[in-house]
Amino acid sequence: MSVRNRQISTSRIQRGFYVHTTLIFLTIITLIISIADSLLKIGVTQYSNPYLITIIASIVTIQSLIWMIRNKAYKGVKYAFIHYFTVLNLRKAFIDSRYYNTRFHLNKKIAELPRIKIEFEKGLSIGKLYIENIHMEKDLSSSNISIALNRYVVERSYLSRDEKYYIFEIFDSNINRQLTFQSSDEFRDFTLNIADQHLFIDKFTKIPLHSSLFVGQTGSGKTYALYSLVLQMLLKKEMYNLYFVDPKNSSLSVMGEKITAQNTASNFDDIVSLLKDFIDLMKQSKFDLKEKLGTKLEATYADFGYPSHVLIFDEFASFQSQLQSMEKKKRDEIMSLITQVVLEGRQLGFFIWFVMQKSDSSLIPTYIRENLPVKFVIGNAEKQTNITAFGSGVETKEKDFQLGEGLFVCPLVANQPKLCHFSYLDFDILEAVNEFID
Numbered sequence: 313m314s315v316r317n318r319q320i321s322t323s324r325i326q327r328g329f330y331v332h333t334t335l336i337f338l339t340i341i342t343l344i345i346s347i348a349d350s351l352l353k354i355g356v357t358q359y360s361n362p363y364l365i366t367i368i369a370s371i372v373t374i375q376s377l378i379w380m381i382r383n384k385a386y387k388g389v390k391y392a393f394i395h396y397f398t399v400l401n402l403r404k405a406f407i408d409s410r411y412y413n414t415r416f417h418l419n420k421k422i423a424e425l426p427r428i429k430i431e432f433e434k435g436l437s438i439g440k441l442y443i444e445n446i447h448m449e450k451d452l453s454s455s456n457i458s459i460a461l462n463r464y465v466v467e468r469s470y471l472s473r474d475e476k477y478y479i480f481e482i483f484d485s486n487i488n489r490q491l492t493f494q495s496s497d498e499f500r501d502f503t504l505n506i507a508d509q510h511l512f513i514d515k516f517t518k519i520p521l522h523s524s525l526f527v528g529q530t531g532s533g534k535t536y537a538l539y540s541l542v543l544q545m546l547l548k549k550e551m552y553n554l555y556f557v558d559p560k561n562s563s564l565s566v567m568g569e570k571i572t573a574q575n576t577a578s579n580f581d582d583i584v585s586l587l588k589d590f591i592d593l594m595k596q597s598k599f600d601l602k603e604k605l606g607t608k609l610e611a612t613y614a615d616f617g618y619p620s621h622v623l624i625f626d627e628f629a630s631f632q633s634q635l636q637s638m639e640k641k642k643r644d645e646i647m648s649l650i651t652q653v654v655l656e657g658r659q660l661g662f663f664i665w666f667v668m669q670k671s672d673s674s675l676i677p678t679y680i681r682e683n684l685p686v687k688f689v690i691g692n693a694e695k696q697t698n699i700t701a702f703g704s705g706v707e708t709k710e711k712d713f714q715l716g717e718g719l720f721v722c723p724l725v726a727n728q729p730k731l732c733h734f735s736y737l738d739f740d741i742l743e744a745v746n747e748f749i750d
């Protein structure tokens with residue numbers, strides 16, 4: 313715990329002190345003159361009071377205006393107060409942790425605190441905090457900031473491009489980011505309002521399509537996370553073709569059979585043949601798109617109206633262990649098919665989603681895992697799982713995750729692990745599938 317540092321003042325504290333002293337002084341003078349005048353009946357108050365009261369009122373008005381502008385009161389009273397208290401707490405924390413430069417003013421040492429800018433968004437639930445980089449050796453770690461922020465928590469922090477500010481992305485920890493759907497109709501309406509080629513995860517997260525990894529211990533909510541994404545893709549069928557691989561023949565294959573029986577595989581040979589068909593289709597697409605892709609730099613399948621193809625590979629580790637018993641030639645052949653999709657599929661619209669309980673290199677080859685742009689770790693994972701998914705240099709905080717809640721990375725959306733919370737689906741999934749495929 314930091315110790316209160318009361319020995320140093322800031323120019324703002326000093327200014328506040330002068331203003332308050334002046335106000336108190338003027339009020340006392342006004343009162344003394346009024347009392348003296350009422351006793352002595354000289355009649356000076358009619359001359360002095362209007363002046364004194366105008367000065368006092370002007371100071372109060374100017375101070376209030378400065379407060380309102382500084383705390384962006386034009387965005388609402390609540391916004392202004394939360395802004396004010398957040399800045400106040402941060403300033404106190406900087407003083408207590410001695411994060412400031414010192415300078416002398418009228419022979420008195422004062423602390424020059426870093427500038428703070430805050431931009432709250434989405435009904436004050438998330439925001440960006442800019443703290444001036446005052447080139448101090450001291451650590452301005454996100455955990456110190458979180459403590460000063462009360463109910464706000466730092467999700468991500470980085471230095472601005474010009475290195476003048478530390479930027480902290482913060483969110484209100486009291487806010488529930490999870491979306492809840494009581495019926496398939498509610499889910500349909502919400503999905504159809506998301507017009508672009510993104511899939512929503514929670515109130516704040518939408519992701520573009522990529523080959524992805526979903527890791528989570530049993531019961532963490534992985535399968536439901538997939539359901540919420542599959543249902544979205546079903547509602548926009550013209551944009552997505554789905555393929556289901558489920559070596560354990562569990563609930564996902566039941567869903568797959570309903571949606572697309574010919575593109576659903578559970579036993580080893582069927583899986584291999586589905587993978588080969590998938591690759592053949594990708595090669596065909598490559599051929600069809602070849603000329604078109606040459607006409608536009610950085611273009612992808614979507615620019616030419618082609619649909620995407622998503623192969624959901626549940627329990628990949630189980631397939632991998634079956635594969636290990638095969639001869640090397642076959643193993644290499646299959647792994648090379650999978651690698652091709654991961655490496656080349658993005659432009660052509662072919663993606664694999666690997667679903668696993670752990671993502672160690674014995675379960676998914678590192679070169680495949682490292683080339684997956686999107687990774688989700690759902691639920692309370694072991695430290696090692698976070699390390700294999702996000703890399704050893706990436707810091708992830710341990711939290712008590714609820715069902716369907718976890719961390720993810722995704723290009724442009726989350727370069728460092730960010731929180732996400734998959735939708736709560738309070739309706740019969742298979743009935744919804746039946747409705748949506750009609």
Ligand SMILES: Nc1ncnc2c1ncn2[C@@H]1O[C@H](COP(=O)(O)OP(=O)(O)OP(=O)(O)O)[C@@H](O)[C@H]1O
Nearest residue numbers: 528529530531532533534535536715716735736737
């Ligand atoms: N988003 C959700 N909405 C509603 N119920 C959920 C959700 N997530 C999980 N559940 C409930 O928790 C149970 C376990 O979730 P789920 O089957 O998705 O876990 P899992 O990680 O896939 O586990 P396993 O690896 O054993 O299949 C589900 O049967 C369901 O009842």
